[in-house]
Amino acid sequence: MLYALKIAVRYLTANKAQTALLVTGVAVGVFIFIFMSALIGGLAEFILSRTVGDISHITIEAKTEDPALLIQSEGHVLAVAERGRTRAATLAEAATWLPLIEAVPAVKAVSPQITGAGFMTRGAQVAQVSVIGVEPGRESAILDLQGYMVEGEVRLGAGLIVLGRDLADDLSLSIGQTLRIQSSNGVTAALTLSGIFKTGNGGMDKARSFVSLSTARTLFAMPQGVTRIEIKLNDLNAADATALRIRALTGLDAVPWTDGAEQLMEALDAQAQTGYFLKTFALITIVIGVASALLLSTYRRRPEIGIMRAMGAGRGFVVFVFVTQGALIGLMGGVMGAALGYLALLPFPSRDAFKVGTLPMDITQGSYGLAITLTVIGAILASILPARAAARVDPVTAIGQ
Amino acid sequence: MSALLEVHDLFKTYGTGEAKTRVLRGLSLQLEKGELAALLGPSGSGKSTLLTILGTLMKPTSGSYVMLGQDMIAAGDANLTAFRNLHIGFVFQFHNLLPDFTALENVLFPTAVREGRETPAARRRGRDLLMRMGLADRIDFPTANLSGGQKQRVAVARALMNAPELVLADEPTGNLDRASAMQVMALIEQINREEGTTFLISTHDEKIAALCRRQIVVGDGVVTG
Ligand SMILES: Nc1ncnc2c1ncn2[C@@H]1O[C@H](COP(=O)(O)OP(=O)(O)OP(=O)(O)O)[C@@H](O)[C@H]1O
Ligand SMILES: [Mg+2]
Numbered sequence: 001m002l003y004a005l006k007i008a009v010r011y012l013t014a015n016k017a018q019t020a021l022l023v024t025g026v027a028v029g030v031f032i033f034i035f036m037s038a039l040i041g042g043l044a045e046f047i048l049s050r051t052v053g054d055i056s057h058i059t060i061e062a063k064t065e066d067p068a069l070l071i072q073s074e075g076h077v078l079a080v081a082e083r084g085r086t087r088a089a090t091l092a093e094a095a096t097w098l099p100l101i102e103a104v105p106a107v108k109a110v111s112p113q114i115t116g117a118g119f120m121t122r123g124a125q126v127a128q129v130s131v132i133g134v135e136p137g138r139e140s141a142i143l144d145l146q147g148y149m150v151e152g153e154v155r156l157g158a159g160l161i162v163l164g165r166d167l168a169d170d171l172s173l174s175i176g177q178t179l180r181i182q183s184s185n186g187v188t189a190a191l192t193l194s195g196i197f198k199t200g201n202g203g204m205d206k207a208r209s210f211v212s213l214s215t216a217r218t219l220f221a222m223p224q225g226v227t228r229i230e231i232k233l234n235d236l237n238a239a240d241a242t243a244l245r246i247r248a249l250t251g252l253d254a255v256p257w258t259d260g261a262e263q264l265m266e267a268l269d270a271q272a273q274t275g276y277f278l279k280t281f282a283l284i285t286i287v288i289g290v291a292s293a294l295l296l297s298t299y300r301r302r303p304e305i306g307i308m309r310a311m312g313a314g315r316g317f318v319v320f321v322f323v324t325q326g327a328l329i330g331l332m333g334g335v336m337g338a339a340l341g342y343l344a345l346l347p348f349p350s351r352d353a354f355k356v357g358t359l360p361m362d363i364t365q366g367s368y369g370l371a372i373t374l375t376v377i378g379a380i381l382a383s384i385l386p387a388r389a390a391a392r393v394d395p396v397t398a399i400g401q
Numbered sequence: 402m403s404a405l406l407e408v409h410d411l412f413k414t415y416g417t418g419e420a421k422t423r424v425l426r427g428l429s430l431q432l433e434k435g436e437l438a439a440l441l442g443p444s445g446s447g448k449s450t451l452l453t454i455l456g457t458l459m460k461p462t463s464g465s466y467v468m469l470g471q472d473m474i475a476a477g478d479a480n481l482t483a484f485r486n487l488h489i490g491f492v493f494q495f496h497n498l499l500p501d502f503t504a505l506e507n508v509l510f511p512t513a514v515r516e517g518r519e520t521p522a523a524r525r526r527g528r529d530l531l532m533r534m535g536l537a538d539r540i541d542f543p544t545a546n547l548s549g550g551q552k553q554r555v556a557v558a559r560a561l562m563n564a565p566e567l568v569l570a571d572e573p574t575g576n577l578d579r580a581s582a583m584q585v586m587a588l589i590e591q592i593n594r595e596e597g598t599t600f601l602i603s604t605h606d607e608k609i610a611a612l613c614r615r616q617i618v619v620g621d622g623v624v625t626g
């Protein structure tokens with residue numbers, strides 16, 4: 001079949017202009033395919049990183065105990081312990097689960113936390129804040145706190161606290177100054193401001209504070225356990241499967257971020273569908289282009305095909321010659337289109353530097369290999385019809401004596 | 402001499418109904434090994450039709466055809482393709498060579514298509530044949546740049562490449578001037594004499610026919626002389 005390859009190559013090089021045009025056409029289709037892949041992939045990445053990049057991918061939260069009711073025999077409610085205010089439920093055994101969860105392959109980081117609420121006072125100003133106690137060293141495991149720091153540093157130690165920009169401004173605080181915090185459990189502590197962050201998310205910048213896990217233990221009177229475990233994954237698409245796995249492994253109620261994010265998922269799905277649709281059309285265009293060009297070529301070469309058949313070339317040989325031409329056109333067009341696509345995507349900012357207002361093209365999601373493979377397969381399929389037509393050429397009428 | 406091929410009671414009808422043309426009507430013919438025969442007859446008498454059937458490129462409507470002891474009527478396409486490759490060479494009037502290939506590549510085709518590549522041994526034989534055809538300086542020429550007479554000589558070399566028992570030539574000199582036609586015929590005569598290859602050559606040219614040792618005339622769908 002090496003000989004059939006030689007003939008296929010000769011046929012392609014004999015008509016350089018036509019072959020170049022055909023390969024260019026295929027390359028344009030591949031280019032569109034790659035461009036669409038990079039755009040749809042980049043867009044999804046961009047939307048996801050905007051919406052869920054800074055949140056936990058899987059969250060295990062302690063079930064808050066039902067409010068306790070004190071009911072008199074006549075049925076009057078005497079007292080209600082307000083839900084989750086005074087006594088947060090705990091994941092008492094958290095420490096034993098952590099290594100287990102960390103060992104799950106998809107897991108990138110695990111952050112045990114104690115969360116609660118409190119009032120912060122400095123002088124006459126009072127602000128309500130949510131307090132998150134995290135392990136020192138794991139401050140940036142879920143939210144990229146380090147990346148959002150605008151003043152001071154993210155270091156969380158005994159007696160230290162990190163605040164959002166707006167909150168710090170409201171309290172007229174600057175780094176190194178002390179503030180008082182009273183937790184919902186009634187514990188009061190004096191903490192020193194060690195850093196200020198600004199995420200761009202108003203709610204966070206105005207009401208969120210971070211302390212060390214041990215500070216949170218004191219504030220919320222929780223000598224052991226945690227209230228929440230946040231888990232970050234390498235691939236946020238693996239959240240559902242990994243949550244199931246963690247649930248099976250630990251028996252804890254692991255909730256993936258996709259719970260409650262159906263609308264977002266649907267939107268991303270619709271976007272991906274549009275992408276598939278356009279990519280399919282690009283492929284169909286390639287197939288039709290290759291098929292029609294090769295069909296013309298078989299027609300033009302009918303006398304030659306007749307001569308080859310008379311000289312003892314079997315039908316299989318003729319089929320191979322034309323299918324090989326299709327495959328070569330697909331391969332050349334595919335590689336050329338992929339190279340062009342890659343070059344065209346180079347000037348776009350990388351996925352870590354997407355900016356609002358520019359197309360969030362992701363050069364790493366060009367699916368170059370897939371584009372080339374599908375193009376070669378498509379071109380081979382496209383050449384089957386012309387190849388069969390060629391193999392059926394009747395030598396007698398083709399030679400046309 | 403022994404029989405190379407024998408056709409008996411060949412009928413060939415083209416088309417159906419109004420357009421029906423009965424070309425061969427009970428034609429019988431025997432060719433011996435080593436013959437050099439001319440095929441004569443008026444235009445439309447069925448010379449090309451007979452050559453096409455003998456070349457196994459087309460089946461007759463009815464009749465028998467045995468070559469080298471094998472039944473050519475019963476054989477399937479794949480077997481006939483392989484048989485042609487080994488035992489039958491062709492020289493046509495038009496559309497003879499593959500235009501995108503050199504003279505040598507054309508000559509090598511019948512061997513290369515069987516062996517899957519152009520072997521050094523085949524190259525040697527191809528060169529020898531082209532040199533015998535007086536084309537030593539045209540071996541690697543693109544065939545598009547050859548003259549008509551040169552093209553037909555390349556075609557003869559290609560027909561001989563697999564050393565077939567039979568070469569069928571349909572008006573091989575029909576397009577050539579007298580000098581070129583004579584040159585091609587001289588080569589055919591030489592190969593026939595030296596290698597014993599059987600030639601059947603259709604022609605309208607009495608002078609060409611006179612160079613052959615046997616003249617077969619077809620008319621009214623049968624051999625008349
Ligand atoms: N494919 C075909 N379909 C219908 N009729 C055909 C076909 N091929 C040949 N014929 C007819 O058969 C008859 C014989 O044709 P053929 O080509 O065999 O004659 P020929 O002797 O070779 O003529 P020439 O000397 O002009 O080449 C002609 O009348 C021709 O019109
Ligand atoms: Mg004829």
